[in-house]
Amino acid sequence: MNPVLKLLLESGGLSTAEMAQVLNLSEAEVNRHLDQLRKDGVLLGWRPVLNIPEEDGAVRAVIEVRLTPERGGGFNRLAERISRFDEVESCYLMSGGYDLLVFVSGSSLQKVAAFVSEKLSTLEGVLSTATHFLLRTYKEQGFLMDTRAEDNERLKVSP
Amino acid sequence: MDTTRYIARHVVDLPRSGIRDFFEIVSKMQDVISLGIGEPDFDTPWHIREAAIYALEKGKTHYTSNLGLIELRRSIHRYLERHFGISYRPEDEILVTVGVSEALDIAFRALVNPGDKVMFHQPCYVSYHPSITLTHGKAVPVPTFAKDNFALTAEALEKAWEPGCKLLVLNLPCNPTGGTCTRAQLEAIAKFAIEKDLLVLSDEIYAELTFDGEHVSIASLPGMKDRTIFLHGFSKAFAMTGWRIGYACGPAALVEAMMKVHQYSMMCASIISQEAAIEALERGSDGMKAMRDQYHRRRDFIVRRLNEIGLKCHVPRGSFYAFPSVEVTGMNEKDFAVGLLKAERVAMVPGSAFGANGAGFCRACFATSYEHLIEAANRIERYVSKLKA
Numbered sequence: 001m002n003p004v005l006k007l008l009l010e011s012g013g014l015s016t017a018e019m020a021q022v023l024n025l026s027e028a029e030v031n032r033h034l035d036q037l038r039k040d041g042v043l044l045g046w047r048p049v050l051n052i053p054e055e056d057g058a059v060r061a062v063i064e065v066r067l068t069p070e071r072g073g074g075f076n077r078l079a080e081r082i083s084r085f086d087e088v089e090s091c092y093l094m095s096g097g098y099d100l101l102v103f104v105s106g107s108s109l110q111k112v113a114a115f116v117s118e119k120l121s122t123l124e125g126v127l128s129t130a131t132h133f134l135l136r137t138y139k140e141q142g143f144l145m146d147t148r149a150e151d152n153e154r155l156k157v158s159p
Numbered sequence: 160m161d162t163t164r165y166i167a168r169h170v171v172d173l174p175r176s177g178i179r180d181f182f183e184i185v186s187k188m189q190d191v192i193s194l195g196i197g198e199p200d201f202d203t204p205w206h207i208r209e210a211a212i213y214a215l216e217k218g219k220t221h222y223t224s225n226l227g228l229i230e231l232r233r234s235i236h237r238y239l240e241r242h243f244g245i246s247y248r249p250e251d252e253i254l255v256t257v258g259v260s261e262a263l264d265i266a267f268r269a270l271v272n273p274g275d276k277v278m279f280h281q282p283c284y285v286s287y288h289p290s291i292t293l294t295h296g297k298a299v300p301v302p303t304f305a306k307d308n309f310a311l312t313a314e315a316l317e318k319a320w321e322p323g324c325k326l327l328v329l330n331l332p333c334n335p336t337g338g339t340c341t342r343a344q345l346e347a348i349a350k351f352a353i354e355k356d357l358l359v360l361s362d363e364i365y366a367e368l369t370f371d372g373e374h375v376s377i378a379s380l381p382g383m384k385d386r387t388i389f390l391h392g393f394s395k396a397f398a399m400t401g402w403r404i405g406y407a408c409g410p411a412a413l414v415e416a417m418m419k420v421h422q423y424s425m426m427c428a429s430i431i432s433q434e435a436a437i438e439a440l441e442r443g444s445d446g447m448k449a450m451r452d453q454y455h456r457r458r459d460f461i462v463r464r465l466n467e468i469g470l471k472c473h474v475p476r477g478s479f480y481a482f483p484s485v486e487v488t489g490m491n492e493k494d495f496a497v498g499l500l501k502a503e504r505v506a507m508v509p510g511s512a513f514g515a516n517g518a519g520f521c522r523a524c525f526a527t528s529y530e531h532l533i534e535a536a537n538r539i540e541r542y543v544s545k546l547k548a
Contacts, residue, residue, distance in 0.1 A: 024463060
């Protein structure tokens, strides 16, 4: 695996200068690796992982979508089309009782509901949707929301 | 009333650990980046912690067999066969202990008669010498040297040997030096042990944290299984220091002797820790490898930086310790460590805490985050360049 990528996965908070130090590369080389990762379509972008109180945050929902598959492309054309909406944060093809699992967010419940009823379920080929609103987050992309319990006091010197 | 007169003479004479002295200074300071901690910075992987919680829920709150849970001994048996190429019978050749520390202690108590001589390589873990003293044995330190990357050599053993030597303690990879032995070096040590009829206590707590080449246990060499007590535990590889869980394996008669001491002092290791240990052995290898990979990269970084700064440092093949020389500063290791702590708030442990021939070196534990390692290296650099100027 690309050494820069490995370090990113391990310790995401390092600056390029710090990564350069750890990997014994110049900062320019680290940037070149990052550019290459972007060019290869491996590194898609950056995003902070936040813990925003529910009342201030966006309304999020997961939607199970059933689709009519198409000759030649299966679910791809519709899935890609759905993915393009700004409201859609993530979109996955699933095995099992439905076809797409779509994560959407909006500033209010009404907005998310409107997106589902007006945009998503009206698409030709969408057979049904089932929308579940997220009530509370306990873990987000590898980070626990409640980190208080994790502050362990270690000895400063030990044998 | 003078209560000290009640204290046993050999305990009065026992020196306090050099680490303890240094700890007293560090603990009074704020914002210290500590490279002085001898434990993983990772918390125990969650699946292991969860196994312990589950065990509690299931009412696993009782004594276990003195030898330890048979399921754990079976897991240990399989693990050692697979990863160390040694086979011990779960029924009578494996004893579960309260960390390797207890295993060492009961081994000495079971084996050492007053006046028996015990060889061990130095610099070494702080407990060996005092543990030998506490059993009224005579400590025979064998030096290891930076020029050998702190591997123990048969030549040094030959030179230090004296009539009456009975035991040889090995700790490879070694705390504090990170030194370890190649197969060929170990074969020479085995030959020496057989020649001198020594029993070997092999503390292999850092075995899994070997970064370059293979880890070879002396117990796996021809003719050595019968004259080796193999000591291992979970603290370092599985980030389980606080669980206090380890084990000793060896010939049934010796395990039985150690078990006698163990049953009258500890009775058994904590059942919760034993349950967690089973989980670690059966399902912990991915997590362990991920941690090892991180230590490996951190080692490469910190050793490179220390050498750039001018603190000459060999590449430790195992453990999570770098052991740089502070010779270039013209200071002794204690003054350097205290000076660095006061000026730049970085803690490294003076090498002399690990035996007299650790003088001139400091131990830097790299089981800490990249951010801390980068900042610590920058601060050390600033301190050293001020000294040079």
